[in-house]
Amino acid sequence: MIRVSIIGATGYAGAELLRLLYNHPQVQVVHITSESYTGKKISEVYPHLRGLYDQELISMKDMDTIANDSDFVFIGLPHGHAMEVGKALADTNVRIIDLGADYRFDDTDIYEAWYKVAHTHKDAPRVYGLAELYREDIKNAKIIGNAGCYTTASILALAPLVKNEFIEPNTIIVDAKSGTSGSGRSAKQMTHYPELYDNFKAYGVATHRHTPEIEQALGHLCHRKVTLNFTPHLVPMSRGILSTCYANIKQWVTPEMIDKAYTDMYGDEYFIRLLGRGAYPSTKEVRGSNFCDIGWHIDLRTGRIIVLSAIDNLVKGAAGQAIQNFNIACGFDEKTGLDFTPIYP
Numbered sequence: 001m002i003r004v005s006i007i008g009a010t011g012y013a014g015a016e017l018l019r020l021l022y023n024h025p026q027v028q029v030v031h032i033t034s035e036s037y038t039g040k041k042i043s044e045v046y047p048h049l050r051g052l053y054d055q056e057l058i059s060m061k062d063m064d065t066i067a068n069d070s071d072f073v074f075i076g077l078p079h080g081h082a083m084e085v086g087k088a089l090a091d092t093n094v095r096i097i098d099l100g101a102d103y104r105f106d107d108t109d110i111y112e113a114w115y116k117v118a119h120t121h122k123d124a125p126r127v128y129g130l131a132e133l134y135r136e137d138i139k140n141a142k143i144i145g146n147a148g149c150y151t152t153a154s155i156l157a158l159a160p161l162v163k164n165e166f167i168e169p170n171t172i173i174v175d176a177k178s179g180t181s182g183s184g185r186s187a188k189q190m191t192h193y194p195e196l197y198d199n200f201k202a203y204g205v206a207t208h209r210h211t212p213e214i215e216q217a218l219g220h221l222c223h224r225k226v227t228l229n230f231t232p233h234l235v236p237m238s239r240g241i242l243s244t245c246y247a248n249i250k251q252w253v254t255p256e257m258i259d260k261a262y263t264d265m266y267g268d269e270y271f272i273r274l275l276g277r278g279a280y281p282s283t284k285e286v287r288g289s290n291f292c293d294i295g296w297h298i299d300l301r302t303g304r305i306i307v308l309s310a311i312d313n314l315v316k317g318a319a320g321q322a323i324q325n326f327n328i329a330c331g332f333d334e335k336t337g338l339d340f341t342p343i344y345p
Ligand SMILES: NC(=O)C1=CN([C@@H]2O[C@H](COP(=O)(O)OP(=O)(O)OC[C@H]3O[C@@H](n4cnc5c(N)ncnc54)[C@H](OP(=O)(O)O)[C@@H]3O)[C@@H](O)[C@H]2O)C=CC1
Pocket: 007, 008, 009, 010, 011, 012, 013, 014, 033, 034, 035, 036, 037, 075, 076, 077, 078, 079, 081, 099, 100, 101, 147, 148, 149, 181, 182, 183, 184, 185, 186, 313, 314, 317, 318
């Protein structure tokens, strides 16, 4: 059994890790942490876990215990806080999967510019944790910077087009919508019921911190700098992301070439379900699962492609992807603990 601890187990991402790891045959959850609920049982914080997890929450300040007892640590803290854990575990054999953004960037100057936080672990040996694109790097990584939720949906949607240079990368527009669990468990005005219910609004236009993360991954695929527009929206539902991506197709590219590019890249990927040209993915069809559903539409009139992708932000966008990366890092089948159907309706 692999001994796993979760730092920040009382967040939505941490709780989702507990839900999914419950069915992982190779994992023993040894420690779970919280600063607000230290000494309480996790089932007091999340009653849906009652009878399933009995552990008491400990403080992350007890890092020696965590380091001694764990093979892997998953971190579900707000960005800016995982670096402290990464540094504390740097000289141990513990491997780290951070669900936040601290270890996602090649260039920490970009992180600092968009997150407005000083990066204090710049030389960390880290890889970007988007399993389908960085599998080889993930295998032996010390620190995996798990990909973000909007970014996972958007990068996976666009990757075959960018890799094959079928589109002009700098014409990309990503218009994405998320359920509110994406903003975490703590109360915020934006997700307060009267403000959210029966409402639909954009936020973070031209400033959202997922913009440089999408640009980085697409830049890796085409070996040049990519600049794009990303507009997130908040939808009154708890889970799910639908990302709608637009780009100009190069004139020599045919619809059949595009279809083949998706099949070539993802045909063997279990967690990517290619719904095909003309299809409409939906958040409910991936709810609770680690699937990313992708469909694409070609508008010959405007010369644009419109790619749609749907994920569950807490699963393929966070905890499920983290476990997929964990499976790769441990040499397990990627589906281990993740092979279940979406919850429908
Ligand atoms: N929600 C989502 O859909 C996704 C989230 N993520 C990322 O995962 C991480 C966690 O997100 P999420 O679970 O939604 O967030 P939540 O706000 O729900 O939970 C945050 C967690 O961090 C702990 N925490 C908060 N502030 C501090 C602090 N100053 N020091 C130590 N611990 C602290 C909280 O514990 P306590 O108060 O009990 O101490 C809690 O366990 C974030 O980095 C987020 O960006 C990534 C992809 C998707």
